Amino acid sequence: MKIYVPFKPENPKSRLSGVLSPDERKKLAYFMLLDVIDACGDCTVVSSSSSKLLEGIKHEIDNRSLDEAVTSRIKQNDAAIIMSDLALLTEKTVERFIEMDGDVVLAPGRKGGTNMLLSRSRQFYTSYHYGSFFKHVDICRKLKLECRIFDSFFASVDIDEEDDLLELVLHGRGKRSYEYLEDLGFYVDLSGKDPKLVRE
Amino acid sequence: MKIYVPFKPENPKSRLSGVLSPDERKKLAYFMLLDVIDACGDCTVVSSSSSKLLEGIKHEIDNRSLDEAVTSRIKQNDAAIIMSDLALLTEKTVERFIEMDGDVVLAPGRKGGTNMLLSRSRQFYTSYHYGSFFKHVDICRKLKLECRIFDSFFASVDIDEEDDLLELVLHGRGKRSYEYLEDLGFYVDLSGKDPKLVRE
Numbered sequence: 001m002k003i004y005v006p007f008k009p010e011n012p013k014s015r016l017s018g019v020l021s022p023d024e025r026k027k028l029a030y031f032m033l034l035d036v037i038d039a040c041g042d043c044t045v046v047s048s049s050s051s052k053l054l055e056g057i058k059h060e061i062d063n064r065s066l067d068e069a070v071t072s073r074i075k076q077n078d079a080a081i082i083m084s085d086l087a088l089l090t091e092k093t094v095e096r097f098i099e100m101d102g103d104v105v106l107a108p109g110r111k112g113g114t115n116m117l118l119s120r121s122r123q124f125y126t127s128y129h130y131g132s133f134f135k136h137v138d139i140c141r142k143l144k145l146e147c148r149i150f151d152s153f154f155a156s157v158d159i160d161e162e163d164d165l166l167e168l169v170l171h172g173r174g175k176r177s178y179e180y181l182e183d184l185g186f187y188v189d190l191s192g193k194d195p196k197l198v199r200e
Numbered sequence: 201m202k203i204y205v206p207f208k209p210e211n212p213k214s215r216l217s218g219v220l221s222p223d224e225r226k227k228l229a230y231f232m233l234l235d236v237i238d239a240c241g242d243c244t245v246v247s248s249s250s251s252k253l254l255e256g257i258k259h260e261i262d263n264r265s266l267d268e269a270v271t272s273r274i275k276q277n278d279a280a281i282i283m284s285d286l287a288l289l290t291e292k293t294v295e296r297f298i299e300m301d302g303d304v305v306l307a308p309g310r311k312g313g314t315n316m317l318l319s320r321s322r323q324f325y326t327s328y329h330y331g332s333f334f335k336h337v338d339i340c341r342k343l344k345l346e347c348r349i350f351d352s353f354f355a356s357v358d359i360d361e362e363d364d365l366l367e368l369v370l371h372g373r374g375k376r377s378y379e380y381l382e383d384l385g386f387y388v389d390l391s392g393k394d395p396k397l398v399r400e
Binding site for chain 2: 090092093096107108110111112129130131133134151152153154155156163166167170171188190191192193194195
């Protein structure tokens, strides 16, 4: 089972533009990538373009679309595809994921996303974006592949929006991305009814 | 291990007032309770007041605060406390939860909540509300109890806000609460970039 982590170095995390500058978003994306690599152990980053950030990281450049880049690898090996913004991922969660039975295993994110995906079939292909989780379930049904769902909170939190940053600061202690956000002055105000992310 | 499901029959799910009438919120809360009972198997509902809804359901009335009602039970037995709005919970998730080692096991919800909690200690006590997950971690540290974290997406989705309803309609097929929402005309529009909950 090979583990691939797709990564896009240019203008990452644009939905966080309200709270982070372009440079801060870039650094956060990088530290989250390192957190994901820590959790995955031996893995290969599949980057949409070359970048100095990738120095010292095992990677391949593939400038095709995400679906083409991922599917071409699924056609060659049993492969796990793990998104690079799953900052809360732990070694234990990845281990439990890799050990799941099934031709295809899907880890749902909020809002219908597929945050981790594992394929032991050369027939399977991906369709990310626009409710991908259900598209992947449909593809399995059409291809008569056994599809399992992986139940994980840590894998479900992809850091896309401000609400997700809150989860990272709430649960991420010890992660590089957490420390970076702490350095930027982010903290959680727990005095109100709901925890609130604040920047000093 | 006894399983308790706290339940509040009066004016439930007030944060859903924007999309559901008081009667609809009451019915949704009831169907979610039944879904949780389905997932738990043998369990006891701890209701803050008597209600016709509880006919045929194993329950106890306890009009004290949530913390008092729950803690008094923890002082008597090994106990699991499972919230009544975890509509996506499955038997498998509850089984995996009950099998966890540790004096205390916590299942995080979004925004710092504690959606499921298990205690094998007579010393432990709860402090729900206001970022309860971290309060429970702190209580364990003070009491020198071994605290484990249970990693589950399905247990993390408590149905409080409109965004949570979206998750229920996305992932809840087969659940009573899902069918109820379907009857009310809710569906997910998957045509845009992000899935959107719509009511006919």
